[in-house]
Amino acid sequence: MSPGKTITAPGKDSALSDWLNYLEHLHSTEIDLGLTRVAQVYQRLSPSSSAAKPARYVITVAGTNGKGSTVSYLEHILRDAGYRVGVYTSPHLVDYRERVTIDGDMLSEQQHVQAFTAIEAARGDTSLTYFEFGTLAAFWLMQQQALDVAILEVGLGGRLDAVNVVDPDVAVVTSIGIDHIQFLGDNREQIGREKAGIARAGKALICGDKRPPKSIKTVAEEVGAKLRQSGTHFGYSEADGCWHYRGIESNLLQLPLPQLPLMNAATAIAALESLPLAVSADAIRSGLQRAQLMGRMQQLSYGGCDVLLDVAHNAHAAEYLLQVLNKRYKQRPIVAVVGMLKDKDHNAVFAQLQGRIQRWYLGTLSEPRGNQAQVLAQAPSLQESQAEVQCFDQVEQAFEQAIVDAAASANEKPLVFVFGSFYTVGRINQRIRS
Template sequence: MTGETDLVSCIVPDNKSPLNEWLAYLEQTHPNEIELGLERVDQVLQRAGLQRPARFVITVAGTNGKGSTVAYLDTILRASGYKVGVYTSPHLVHYNERVSINGEWLSDADHVQAFAAIEQYRQQTSLTYFEFGTLAAFWLMKQQPLDVAILEVGLGGRLDAVNVVDPDIAVITSIGIDHTQFLGDNRELIGREKAGIARSDTPLICGDSNPPKSIRQYATDINAILHQVGNGFSFNEQPKEWHYRGIESNLLQLPLPRLPLMNAATALAALECLPLAVSADAIKLGLRNAELAGRMQQRHHQGCDILLDVAHNAHAAGYLVKVLKKLAKQRPVYAVVGMLKDKDHNAVFETLNGVIDHWYLGTLTESRGNTATVLAAAPALNDKQQLVDCYDTIESAFESALTAAQNSSDDEKPLVFVFGSFYTVGSVNHYLRS
């Protein structure tokens, strides 16, 4: 790529245009949906002066656990009285979910102003939808006197648009096999890509209990300050509380949070390295308040318990097995599933097979979405003669699972478990709200 726009020119929205027009425009400004690399993004970043979106920057990468780690960092820092900006992706229902300031989404008008600003700074440089949105998020944060910006990497790390900003602390959560066409087909290659967010003489927090060797090697090569879970910080879970053994301090009798505990410990290790005071009371309050739409999200609807999670790879599914055994106990579990074509759905189904009683497969209508019939052909569902039904949409799959759960003759209603993609969970969340 030369960095110059070579698409057919289209009508450019302005700062009065609706947000949807801008989002449609963003989809046309670059020939590829994904194109990793920092050169084009950096050109626009430098023109716009967005190198430092906040006083301190924490960047979070990883295959699974990024969102919950970001949520812990956000709630604890805000409980400490700091002004915090958060950038995450993708969104579940509304684009506005991607940027929050002190826990609040910004308005359509705010995002439109940011897009209009980036369009001016972009000049002839071609940007993908994600790159454009990332720079717009930096612009929105720059308008605020933020103490901390928490940036979630979209894909990988080394060549992700978020990595154009130098973090004060880099965080890597668990590493699994995902996005192999971009990051490599094994954990060592993927770990090296994730480690690319680290900087010399800067803390690198790794929350993977069995990390790829490539992470430590890269940290050594660039002289990053690595703090590894199990060797630098650790945690111990009790029935009603947990203990954090930190880099320089210990915290005992902490409240058990709703999101994964490993990511809570990882967030606390990052906060230990941040030169801002955070009290034990703020940590406890932040742990209690941390929640994340689409991650271990529990709902009750029309007499049925519903669990929603965006898990879409075997590593995340392994964690969900433990959660389902705890939540469902002896109840049947009805799974509503929709996945993208580039995900290893068979590996996911194989991991979950032992805890799912009935599969309700829905077709994702997005361009990268897989069909229910393709999912149903997975060997993991056929080898063990699973109960499987296929539907044209996620909504119809969910309606059928919900109806079946309501009409169940079991002593306790089955748990309806929705997972497989941000699109899947987003569709069901939208259905429940409407």
């Protein structure tokens, strides 16, 4: 949009795509951390109670990595326990409606349009970013549903994220790694302080990071939150074909191994122990087994080849992925399809994985912050590697060539591993589905 140009809001009968295009051009910047503007609009939405919540109980989840899987564990366990659950996550992979689900189901485009219309009417002349507008719309949608529990995933950071306008009954910080340094700081202490900013006085703050920065405890003490720390107040151990949870109030033995990271399963159970809701051991067991996420260690088949998708885009996540690859796929050959954003430390990511990848298929992302394949290829860790590197104008082209080469392999077909960004995984996921 040109500077100074005004745009007209779509109407209540407009298409969802029209509203999303409107949101993309509404604010001067994509990211504008702070709660003042969001809080003003949120209060206008519920003038009788500025503390109106999207559900009877709210769990807010922050962290560098592990948010999505923790949210999935919480959702499936609570639903199996018989509760009505709403979930807000971001970003989406294929369909915007993925961001808000009620008991596992997406809402209609018209329901989202109704929510956007309500937010537009309430905001007046207050400018909101795409994420802030969508977050308020998610709260509005949940308020219509008479939910027992709302699970809210923080978008970026915690303290100044739009989600934090709602007071959680339980705050969760999954892990602390180095990411988004231009907004959160360049060290774990600073980032930990931002993440822990979702804590509230008298409420539980669950920390799933086994080596948390000191700032987590400092914030909990400053706020008056009840810190419950992995390794101290709760923990887990893996056994032969199962795992055990040592809890805050109870222990659970011989639990089924889940598809998603075990550390986040333990964190989710600790969060549930801190809610005044009855959750049976059977609900925990069944919820653990059902929890899964599109784009997180997602295994698919395409063109006669095995494909693994994961949205990992920082060194901390890549380190975990390497452990999973070595455990699940052992000596199987692996080729990587990668597309990343400019603000990600791609060399640090590649450095974690380069010893395990035989060939790299790098694709350019056309999004505003997308990086060029040729730039990714210049990463020192790839330059030092003996692996073959190919560059493509699009991640879809990179993926198709990887599939062709894998299918033509004379020996065992390599695993085609797609990662690096939500955009990358979303595009490839959609290509496979279509």
